Structure formats: structure tokens, C-alpha cells
Amino acid sequence: MTGASSPYVSLSRAAPCSSDHPFLHPKMDSRRSQGRQCSPPRLVHLVASAVLFLCVAATPAASHHGSGPDTGVHKNYLVIVRRPYEYDTNLYKNVSSWHASLLASVCDMAKEALDRDPASVTRLLYSYRNVVNGFSARLTTEELEEMSTMDWFAKAYPEQTYQLMTTHTPTMLGLMGGEGRDGGGVWNTSNMGEGIIIGVLDDGIYAGHPSFDDAGMSKPPEKWVGRCDFNNTVCNNKLIGARSFFESAKWKWKGLEDPVLPINEGQHGTHTSSTAAGAFVPGANISGNGVGTAAGMAPRAHIAFYQVCFEQKGCDRDDILAAVDEAIEDGVDVLSLSLGGTAGADFSEDPVSLGGYTAALNGVFVSTAAGNIGPNPGTLANGAPWLLTVGASTTDRRFAATVKLGSDDELDGESLSEPKDYGKEMRPLVRDVGDGKCTSESVLKAQDVAGKIIICEPGGGVSTTKAKTVLKAGAFGMIVVAPEVFGPVIIPRPHVLPTVQVSYAVAQKIKSYIQSEKSATANLLFKGTLFETPRSPMMAPFSSRGPNVKSRGILKPDLIGPGVNILAGVPGVVEMESEPNAVMPKFDIKSGTSMSCPHLSGIAALLKNAHPTWSTASIKSALMTTTETTDNTKKPIADVDGTQATYFATGAGHVNPKKAMDPGLVYNLTAADYIPYLCGLNYTDQQVNSIIHPEPPVNCDKLPNIEQKDLNYPSITILIDKADSVVNANRSVTNVGEARETYIVEVEVPKSVTVEVMPEELTFKELEEVLNYTVTVKAASVPDGAIEGQLKWVSKKHIVRSPILILPGSGEDDTTAEAPEPSAEP
Structure with a gap:
């Protein structure tokens, strides 16, 4: 769920092996790759025609033994074939055979083996057939140099690794009805995602989790053609597919041997899958907190799982691309990708952008995570406009605990470490005499901490490890200080001794008390789960922020959703100590845009079920134009420093599923509409053609390019690069509300600019009617910074809101914020 690196990893020559595969699907025309010397590649084959962060059909081909020694140092590369080069169906039985012949032209291969099986080329x-016009292979430097001289060769990219970026949120979001912001409830209309397939790309899934029970589930729709690499007793009508993609990753990591089933003891994939579409599970809780019936956003949707990430190892680009291609052919409706790369990744190189475009081309909605390296600006990943980019917010639930000082002051915090029979006795309160971080066993002596409560500063490691260290020294309890950048947001974890986690500001009060009192004392009071959060939702401190480095004229993130302290399914709580033979808890809280992404994936499934004819852009528009911009106190959504959160943090605002079901108007786009936008970004023809593959190649010089401001996006971003500017932005809206409905425009902007809209009134006479309008921005001077406003089309029944963002600059890549390291866990 953090930014990605792109190392050049040296890999040794593979050893011979058997190419048989135990999970061969009958529809495949050749064998799946083992990635070794004799291994086949996986052919990506579709009939038609994408950062964890904490949000990518394969017909494999074979490979053969080379005719001579192969002693070079290999690296994995994604090789793009120049458009319009295509394979001759009279010479090659499929695209895999053609790619194999291209690779064989520069590799040390036996010609007779190639003639015998054109698809069996080593390495x-x-x-790929859909997401890109090309293939991934293991090449030496010399082979790559020779390949670059070929007419068909366009470019080669070295391997790149990407990273992975509930019981209450259905109620908070108004899905269940009765307690949401608007009463009623989306589920009350008998829409729980029935018949919709959500494809989740992640690090593994615990298939036996109760969230994946299929009681009451119908069979998957007939369009589903995917497969399950578990045995038949594991997959069911809820978890209908499970595959593993690791041909690229296994060359870097020992232990990823074929076959790798899409299962592990990791947490992430199970958590995201159950958040998106987990079944109803009564009695879900963590350490007795958050007790309730767990459910995903679309509890009757089907889940197809694609393992592309591996715990502590990340997610390889080429594996992500292969999984996206497979998922599209399998028949998924929604893709949930809680993963991503670095801020400003080129759309033509990024697997989520490439796969996401192909998904949009096939009517598959893609929800992605914005990233977890906020709150610094310009840190956002997954910025392509055909993706839904989701930031993270807090919820209105907290796991309340209090530090009671000897001065009788009571200071609020949170805890998942509530002990039994803790007592009311005040105990000595001390600090770590070392660096204050409670990380050194040699410093934490029993005579200093035994029987006492110790306060531990942030940094130096995770708090659960610190808890074990202070417990070993004999401490009775612990107070954990959150990093200052987290503001009032606390992310509690279960600890091995009584622990209260407090904000940085609260910690300063505790430390002042210790300094002023020679015999400081404290007690820890545990209050359980409360729904009395002073202000919610609030921005998550870690949520990556805009501007969108690669396309400043498109506001990102698109919106925010719940991503802090989300309770969902896991194989077991990693940090929790349990008695021998005790049943491990099956739910845990996690935080990250990886958690907000599947919330939107599930909500998108609900919209797709309710409106099966809507395009992916229409679904995104409905989500964005119906968001909430205020919190539970009716004040603007706040950032962690107490100031009003900017559009670079919130995007259009916080998701409101009920309103999104009936948005009134939508801003529609087809996949083809993004082509003149890409040309307007000054991408080369080859870059554009790589993105839009398998659509026919285009020549940007022959197309009417459009500027970013004129892409028919639900948000409006205007760039001003000189004084006395007058800039027009054009939009089209499609009527999906009442057959006859009139909308009046309302514009709110600061006095430093003038914004006019023509026409000021839109009258629709039928459904699906499209009307156009123009926004004119007049600025006497170049803005000093971002200017925020909003445009609303208001009828008797609907309010269709678009953020207006006015920025200084020309729209080129002139925003170069450095991406910081991910925020440390408190």
C-alpha cells in the first residue's frame, strides 16, 4: 500500500524442469508456464477487445530447452511490440506463438524445437493479447540490445514491483438503513450485488473464512468462465474463482514454487475481499470490541480472487497485467486493486493504468487505492482518469480508553487491549530512560519499569513489538504515542499487555505531568466501542494527496471512503497472543487506502446491479457528483491538522451510496473518448497505442486532440498560466433521473475569480438525453495557489455537484513533489 520501486534485479539462469501443470484448464491450447528453462508462458487471450495499496484468458504457451549454453544474467522485461505489427494467423496458431518467434530471433534457441512447437520458447x-501489444520475458543485456534493433521492437521496461497500499461501515454509509445519514438504505431495495462478480487482485485469500460462506448465494452468472485452483470443496457460489500469478515474481523470491495456490497466511487479501463482498457473519469482533454482524458492501456479490502479491514481497508488474487480462476474459464486472506504484507513473508503463483501460473498454469498473504516503502533496498513485482513485477517511467508531493521571486529569485515547479484572489502582508512571521509544531490552531494566505504566514515543518499530519488550522487562501497562502527523487519528492494535494509544498532543500533556510530579501515577480505563467520535469523517493522515502529477488537469483522488480502523475478515490476528489450542479470531481492524478501495468496489457493484446498462464512467460520475462534503457536525470535512481538507485530499468528497443510486445526471465517457485526451497530453503515438491496445492504432496528428479541461469528467480543473486569462471548459451531461426535469446552475467560487456557466438552465425532455454546457473562468492574475469552488445543477429532486479547482500553471508536468517514505505505524 505504499509507493513502488523499479529495481534492476539480476537473476540466474533457470534449471530444466517438467512443464506439466496440475491445474490445466481444458479451454487452454497449450501449457502454463513454470517460469523455468522448459516452462511455457501464459498466453493472455480475450474474446473481446488495471498501488495494495493497503486496489490486474490466459492460455499458456510452452518453452523448450535451448540448443547451447545460456550463461547470461537475465532480468525480467516487459517488451512492447510496435504498432501496427500484428501476427499472421496463417503462420502462427495464436499470439503466443508469434511472441515466441520474436523472442527466439534474439535468444539462443534450437530451431528444430521452435519448429516443433512455436510456442515453446525459453524465458x-x-x-499478452489485450492489456498491451507485447510480452514479458527474461533477457540478458546483450539480447535486449539485439532486440532493440528489430523493426517490430518499440520499447522494453525493466521489472517493477508494486505494493499493497466491516461490522459498522455498512450502517455508517446508509446501506442497511435506519442509522445512515439519510435513513432508508440501499440494501432495503433488495440490492445486495446479486449476480455481480468482483475481481480482487491482492496477496492471497483464506478461502475457509466465514465471510466467504455461500449460504443463500445463487450460482454465478453464465458469463463466468473463470476457474478455481483450490479443490472443489473450497470454492463455492461466493468465492467462485481463485488463481495465482507469479511467473515474474518467483524469479526474485525463494519459495514461490509452482504450483502456488491463491492462499497464504497473510491478512491483506482476505480483509479487502471481505470488505468488498463478504457475507453476513454475526458476532464479529476484535478483542471483544466492535461486536456486530460483519458484511461487505455487496454481500450477495460473487468474488473472483487473483493472487498477484506476496507477503513482504510486493506485486510484480507483469503478473498484475496477466491477472487483469485473465479477469476480463473470466467475466468480472468490477476490479478491486488495492495496489499501486509511484506518484506520477506514466500511464503507458503502469500496469494498473494499462489494464484499467482495457477493463473500461470491456465495461469492467476499476476501483483503485490512492496510496498511503500522505499527507505530503503530489504523492498520489493510480491517476489515470479511467480509474476510480479512492482516498481514505475515518469512521464514527472508536475503541475508547482513557489515561487517568494522578492529578485526576483524564485524557482520551483508544485501545484494543482491554484486560479482564484490571482494577482501579493507580500505578507509577514512567518514561523510557533511553531514547523514549521502548525498543532496547538493555535499557528497559526491571528495576525501572517493573509493575509500572510506561509511555513510549513513536518510531523505532511497531507498537506491538514494543509491547513485548516492555512486558519482558516487567511493565504492568503501556501508553503508546502516535506520530504528530497523525493528528487526532489513532490506529489501535491489540497488545500483549494493557495498552492505551494516545495522540501526540495528548502525550505532551502526559509528559508534562511526569516532569512536574516526582511520583507520577496513572491508571488505564477501558470503555469499549463508542460511536461518539467528535468529528467524522475526517481525512486519514496517511492518505496520499494530489495534485495528479501526470495529469494536473484531472483532479485526483476522485473521492474518499472509509479507510481507518476497518473491521473485516482475516485468517487470524497476527499480533495477538492466544492460549494453546485456542480458536484464533477471524476479524481484525486495518487501515489504509487498501481498505477504502474495496468499499468503493462493493458500492460500484451495487450500482452496476441497479443500473446494468450504465457505462463505467457513468457509475464513477454517480459516485462523485453525490458525495458529502461535510462531517457529522455539518462542518466541512477536516484534515488531521484541524484545517478544512482540500480537494487534493478529498477529491469530490465522501461517498454516499444511497444518493449515488439516483444521481439525476451523469458525465458519460467511452473508452475511445480518452484517446484525444491522451494525445493532448503529448504522448507519442506509440505510447497512446500501447495504452489503448487492442483497439486499432491511431495517429495523434490526425485526431482532434482535446485538453485535459475538456475531458467530460465529473470534476472541473482549470489551469491559469498568465494574467487576464479567460478559459472555457466544456461538459456534457446525460439525463438518468426523471424523464422531464429542469436543472438550474449554482456556482460558488471565491471573489478572486469569476466563473460563468452557459446556459444557466438545462431542461430535459426524456431519459438518456444529452445536453451541453460551457464553464468560463476569468482570472485577472495567476493564482498564488489552488482556488476551490463548486458547480451544482439543482432540480426539484436532484443536486448534481462538481468540484471546481483552479490552479496556476500550464498543465505540463510541472509539479514535482518528492514522495516521502510511508508513515510509520504508531
Whole structure:
């Protein structure tokens, strides 16, 4: 769920092996790659025609033994074939055979083996047919140099690793009705995502979790053609598919041997899958907190799981691309990708952008995580406009605990470490005499901490490890200080001794008391789960922020959703100590945009079920134009420093599923509409064609390019680069509300600019009617910074809101914020 790196990793020559595969699907025309010397690549084959962060059909081809020694140092590369080069169906039985012949032209291969099986070329990992015009392979530097001289060769990208970026949120979001912001409830209309397939790309899934029970589930729709690499007793009508993609990753990591089933003891994939579409599970809780019936956003939707990430190892680009291609052919409706790369990744190189475009081309909605390296600006990943980019917010639930000082002051915090029979006795309160972080066993002596409560500063490691260290020294309890950047947001974890986690500001009061009192004392009071959060939702401190480095004229993130302290399914709580033979808890809280992304994936499934004819852009528009911009106190959503959160943090605002079901108007786009936008970004023809593959190649010089401001996006961003500017932005809206409905425009902007809209009134006479309008921005001077406003189309029944963002600059890549390291866990 953090930014990605792109190392050049040296890999040794593979050893011979058997190419048989135990999970061969009958529809495949050749064998799946083992990634070794004799291994086949996986052919990516579709009939038609994408950062964890804490949000990518394969017909494999074979490979053969080379005719001579192969002693070079290999690296994995994604090789793009120049458009319009295509394979001759009279010479090659499929695209994999053609890619194999291209690779064989520069590799040390036996010609007779190639003639015998054109698809069996050593070191070909994946042969893509939809997401890109190309293949991934293991090549030496010399082979790559020779390949670059070929007419068909366009570019090669070295391997790149990407990273992974509930019982209450259905109620908070108004899905259940009765307690949401608007009463009623989306589920009350008998829409729980029935018949919708959500494809989740992540690090593994615990298939036996109760969230994946299929009681009451119907069979998957007939369009589903995917497969399950578990045995038949594991997959069911809820978890209908499970695959593993690791041909690229296994060359870097020992232990990823074929077959790798899509299961592990990791937490992330189970958590995100159950958040998106987990079944109803009564009695879910963590350490007795958050007790309730757990459910995903679309509890009757089907889940297809694609393992592309591996715990502590990340997610390889080529594996992500292969999984997206497979998922599209399998028949998924929604893709949930809680993963991503670095801020400002080129759309033509990024697997989420490439796969996401192909998904949009096939009517598949893609929800992605914005990233977890906020709150610094310009840190956002997954910025392509055809993706839904989701930031993270807090919820209105907290796991309340209090530090009671000897001065009788009571200071609020949170805890998941509530002990039994804790007592009311005040105990000595001390600080770590070392660096204050409670990380050194040699410093934490029993005579200093035994039987006492110790306060531990942030940094130096995770708090659960610190808890074990202070417990070993004999401490009775612990107070954990959150990093200052987290503001009032606390992310509690279960600890091995009584622990209260407090904000940085609260900690300063506790430390002042210790300094002023020679015999400081304290007690820890545990209050359980409360729904009395002073202000919610609030921005999550870690949520990555805009501006959108690669396309400043498109506001990102698109919106925010719940991503802090989300309770969802896990194989077991990693940090929790349990008695021998005790049943491990099956739910845990996690935080990150990886958690907000599947919330939106599930909500998108509900919209797709309610409106099966809507395009992916229409679904995104409905989500964005109906958001909430205020919190539970009716004040603007706040950032962690107490100031009003900017559009670079919130995007259009906080998701409101009920309103999104009936948005009134939508801003529609087809996949083809993004082509003139890409040309307007000054991408080369080759870059554009790589993105839009398998659509026919285009020549940007022959197309009417459009500027970013004129892409028919639900948010409006205007760039001003000189004084006395007058800039027009054009939009089209489609009527999906009442057959006959009139909308009046309302504009709110600061006095430093003038914004006019023509026409000021839109009258629709039928459904699906499209009307146009123009926004004119007049600025006497170049803005000093971002200017925020909003445009609303208001009828008797609907309010269709778009953020207006006015920025200084020309729209080129002139925002170069450095991406910081991810925020440390408190």
C-alpha cells in the first residue's frame, strides 16, 4: 500500500524442469508456464477487445530447452511490440506463438524445437493479447540490445514491483438503513450485488473464512468462465474463482514454487475481499470490541480472487497485467486493486493504468487505492482518469480508553487491549530512560519499569513489538504515542499487555505531568466501542494527496471512503497472543487506502446491479457528483491538522451510496473518448497505442486532440498560466433521473475569480438525453495557489455537484513533489 520501486534485479539462469501443470484448464491450447528453462508462458487471450495499496484468458504457451549454453544474467522485461505489427494467423496458431518467434530471433534457441512447437520458447513469461501489444520475458543485456534493433521492437521496461497500499461501515454509509445519514438504505431495495462478480487482485485469500460462506448465494452468472485452483470443496457460489500469478515474481523470491495456490497466511487479501463482498457473519469482533454482524458492501456479490502479491514481497508488474487480462476474459464486472506504484507513473508503463483501460473498454469498473504516503502533496498513485482513485477517511467508531493521571486529569485515547479484572489502582508512571521509544531490552531494566505504566514515543518499530519488550522487562501497562502527523487519528492494535494509544498532543500533556510530579501515577480505563467520535469523517493522515502529477488537469483522488480502523475478515490476528489450542479470531481492524478501495468496489457493484446498462464512467460520475462534503457536525470535512481538507485530499468528497443510486445526471465517457485526451497530453503515438491496445492504432496528428479541461469528467480543473486569462471548459451531461426535469446552475467560487456557466438552465425532455454546457473562468492574475469552488445543477429532486479547482500553471508536468517514505505505524 505504499509507493513502488523499479529495481534492476539480476537473476540466474533457470534449471530444466517438467512443464506439466496440475491445474490445466481444458479451454487452454497449450501449457502454463513454470517460469523455468522448459516452462511455457501464459498466453493472455480475450474474446473481446488495471498501488495494495493497503486496489490486474490466459492460455499458456510452452518453452523448450535451448540448443547451447545460456550463461547470461537475465532480468525480467516487459517488451512492447510496435504498432501496427500484428501476427499472421496463417503462420502462427495464436499470439503466443508469434511472441515466441520474436523472442527466439534474439535468444539462443534450437530451431528444430521452435519448429516443433512455436510456442515453446525459453524465458517467455507471459504473452499478452489485450492489456498491451507485447510480452514479458527474461533477457540478458546483450539480447535486449539485439532486440532493440528489430523493426517490430518499440520499447522494453525493466521489472517493477508494486505494493499493497466491516461490522459498522455498512450502517455508517446508509446501506442497511435506519442509522445512515439519510435513513432508508440501499440494501432495503433488495440490492445486495446479486449476480455481480468482483475481481480482487491482492496477496492471497483464506478461502475457509466465514465471510466467504455461500449460504443463500445463487450460482454465478453464465458469463463466468473463470476457474478455481483450490479443490472443489473450497470454492463455492461466493468465492467462485481463485488463481495465482507469479511467473515474474518467483524469479526474485525463494519459495514461490509452482504450483502456488491463491492462499497464504497473510491478512491483506482476505480483509479487502471481505470488505468488498463478504457475507453476513454475526458476532464479529476484535478483542471483544466492535461486536456486530460483519458484511461487505455487496454481500450477495460473487468474488473472483487473483493472487498477484506476496507477503513482504510486493506485486510484480507483469503478473498484475496477466491477472487483469485473465479477469476480463473470466467475466468480472468490477476490479478491486488495492495496489499501486509511484506518484506520477506514466500511464503507458503502469500496469494498473494499462489494464484499467482495457477493463473500461470491456465495461469492467476499476476501483483503485490512492496510496498511503500522505499527507505530503503530489504523492498520489493510480491517476489515470479511467480509474476510480479512492482516498481514505475515518469512521464514527472508536475503541475508547482513557489515561487517568494522578492529578485526576483524564485524557482520551483508544485501545484494543482491554484486560479482564484490571482494577482501579493507580500505578507509577514512567518514561523510557533511553531514547523514549521502548525498543532496547538493555535499557528497559526491571528495576525501572517493573509493575509500572510506561509511555513510549513513536518510531523505532511497531507498537506491538514494543509491547513485548516492555512486558519482558516487567511493565504492568503501556501508553503508546502516535506520530504528530497523525493528528487526532489513532490506529489501535491489540497488545500483549494493557495498552492505551494516545495522540501526540495528548502525550505532551502526559509528559508534562511526569516532569512536574516526582511520583507520577496513572491508571488505564477501558470503555469499549463508542460511536461518539467528535468529528467524522475526517481525512486519514496517511492518505496520499494530489495534485495528479501526470495529469494536473484531472483532479485526483476522485473521492474518499472509509479507510481507518476497518473491521473485516482475516485468517487470524497476527499480533495477538492466544492460549494453546485456542480458536484464533477471524476479524481484525486495518487501515489504509487498501481498505477504502474495496468499499468503493462493493458500492460500484451495487450500482452496476441497479443500473446494468450504465457505462463505467457513468457509475464513477454517480459516485462523485453525490458525495458529502461535510462531517457529522455539518462542518466541512477536516484534515488531521484541524484545517478544512482540500480537494487534493478529498477529491469530490465522501461517498454516499444511497444518493449515488439516483444521481439525476451523469458525465458519460467511452473508452475511445480518452484517446484525444491522451494525445493532448503529448504522448507519442506509440505510447497512446500501447495504452489503448487492442483497439486499432491511431495517429495523434490526425485526431482532434482535446485538453485535459475538456475531458467530460465529473470534476472541473482549470489551469491559469498568465494574467487576464479567460478559459472555457466544456461538459456534457446525460439525463438518468426523471424523464422531464429542469436543472438550474449554482456556482460558488471565491471573489478572486469569476466563473460563468452557459446556459444557466438545462431542461430535459426524456431519459438518456444529452445536453451541453460551457464553464468560463476569468482570472485577472495567476493564482498564488489552488482556488476551490463548486458547480451544482439543482432540480426539484436532484443536486448534481462538481468540484471546481483552479490552479496556476500550464498543465505540463510541472509539479514535482518528492514522495516521502510511508508513515510509520504508531
